[in-house]
Amino acid sequence: MVTLLSLVFFMQTLVRKIGNSTGMIIPVNILKKYSLHIGDQLDIQDDNGRMVIVPTQKKTKYTLTQLLEKCDESVPMPQELIDWDNTPDVGNEKW
Secondary structure, eight states: OOOOOOOOOOOOOOEEEETTEEEEOOOHHHHHHTTOOTTOOEEEEEETTEEEEEEOOOOOOOOHHHHHHTOOTTSOOOHHHHHHHTSOOOGGGOO
16 A cells, blocks of 8 residues: 655745735745746635635647647538538628
8 A cells, every 4th residue: 555645835924015015925945846937927816715826827829820730621510610601691791
């Protein structure tokens, strides 16, 4: 039987005045562990009376070329899109 222990890191920091703002200092070992850098965005969540701070998930930005490379042209078009493509023009939609 193998027992895995999960070590929970606990630290304290102070909420302090920083210039005209309020903030807290994050120790360098936490910055390194979570690959945080000055200017990175954090999400603060309320979790049943606990404040949880997590790095904001960065959305990957794709170029049009990268998106088109992911398209599989061998997949048949869904019937709903075929029907939509064949819908008669109405009003000023005619070209």
